[in-house]
Amino acid sequence: MVSKYKNNKYIFHKDILSDDEQSFIKASFKALAEKEDSFYCLKTSKLIDLSAVREQLQCDVSVLKNSFDGQQFRLLVTDMDSTLISIECIDEIADMLGIKPEVSRITEAAMRGELNFEESLTQRVALLKGLPVGELQRVYDERLRLNPGAEKLIDYLKQKGIKLALVSGGFTFFTDKLKQRLGIDYTLANTLDVEGGCLTGRVEGDIVGAQAKADLLIELSKTLEIETQQVIAMGDGANDLRMMDCAGLSVAYHAKPTVQAQTDIQINHRGLDAVIDVLKASSK
Numbered sequence: 001m002v003s004k005y006k007n008n009k010y011i012f013h014k015d016i017l018s019d020d021e022q023s024f025i026k027a028s029f030k031a032l033a034e035k036e037d038s039f040y041c042l043k044t045s046k047l048i049d050l051s052a053v054r055e056q057l058q059c060d061v062s063v064l065k066n067s068f069d070g071q072q073f074r075l076l077v078t079d080m081d082s083t084l085i086s087i088e089c090i091d092e093i094a095d096m097l098g099i100k101p102e103v104s105r106i107t108e109a110a111m112r113g114e115l116n117f118e119e120s121l122t123q124r125v126a127l128l129k130g131l132p133v134g135e136l137q138r139v140y141d142e143r144l145r146l147n148p149g150a151e152k153l154i155d156y157l158k159q160k161g162i163k164l165a166l167v168s169g170g171f172t173f174f175t176d177k178l179k180q181r182l183g184i185d186y187t188l189a190n191t192l193d194v195e196g197g198c199l200t201g202r203v204e205g206d207i208v209g210a211q212a213k214a215d216l217l218i219e220l221s222k223t224l225e226i227e228t229q230q231v232i233a234m235g236d237g238a239n240d241l242r243m244m245d246c247a248g249l250s251v252a253y254h255a256k257p258t259v260q261a262q263t264d265i266q267i268n269h270r271g272l273d274a275v276i277d278v279l280k281a282s283s284k
Helices: 019-029 051-059 080-084 089-094 100-111 117-126 134-142 150-160 172-182 210-223 238-246 273-279
Strands: 008-012 034-036 040-043 061-065 073-077 165-173 186-195 198-204 231-235 249-253 265-267
Touching: 019 040, 019 051, 019 061, 034 089, 051 165, 051 186, 051 265, 061 231, 061 273, 080 089, 080 165, 080 172, 089 100, 089 117, 089 134, 089 165, 100 117, 100 238, 117 198, 134 172, 134 238, 150 165, 150 172, 165 172, 165 210, 186 210, 210 238, 231 238, 231 273, 249 273
Parallel strands: 073 165, 073 231, 165 186, 231 249, 249 265
Antiparallel strands: 008 040, 008 061, 034 040, 186 198
16 A cells, blocks of 8 residues: 555554664654654655554554644544444354354355345344344443554543544444443444244334445534544444545544545554543644
8 A cells, every 4th residue: 555645644653663663764764753642743745555564563654634633622432332332232142043154155155245234234134143142231231342552542532622422323222321431422333123022033113234334424514513534433344334435524433444544544453542642642
């Protein structure tokens, strides 16, 4: 990957760079990276292939326009499964029925963009028919974990008055609990239909897919009276790309290759708190 900008700001998402790493950066960029808080920053007009740099340093390196100002953002819209949290909830629900491999294969194909998301979700949810709703609580209690850096990022957003929206092709059972637990401002997800204390194998209403995610981003921008260029969209799957296209900055978190290739920022080593580095980057 070579930078698409002529005048670049490179963010090295690493707390400490060793002397050898700084020497490598100087040889590659013809300049030294300067320490700024929990990351390093370097400005240059030199075009660099970042693949070798990331491989050598084993850290995330973001490239931005010199004029980029992270302080402009007022809203972050993030996916839930495999982004804010470490699991795919539907796969773990399926495990309660002993069908996780079957459901996981469909999930992976959908996240790679090989299957229509709405159709794939309908297919997967149908396989959950008959599961006692209490098993969802087991998934939340026993398996749902926040990804590294999530709480640190959320605390920073609150400190700076940046709103947070959690939008998911997953389920309201989990987004509602995370909203209450973490103080998230807005949530949108699918509601599992329940009868007699068991899942019916259906979702209520329209499925929250790629377009619904993009629509929420646009709607919240209007509600908050901000431009979509003041929004960050973050996710890992193909169904996140449409909302990413609407945002001023897109972040791929440990994402599928097709998603990484179409986003501004790629995080593969650090936790979610790497986004804080971008927000702290100023145009000065």
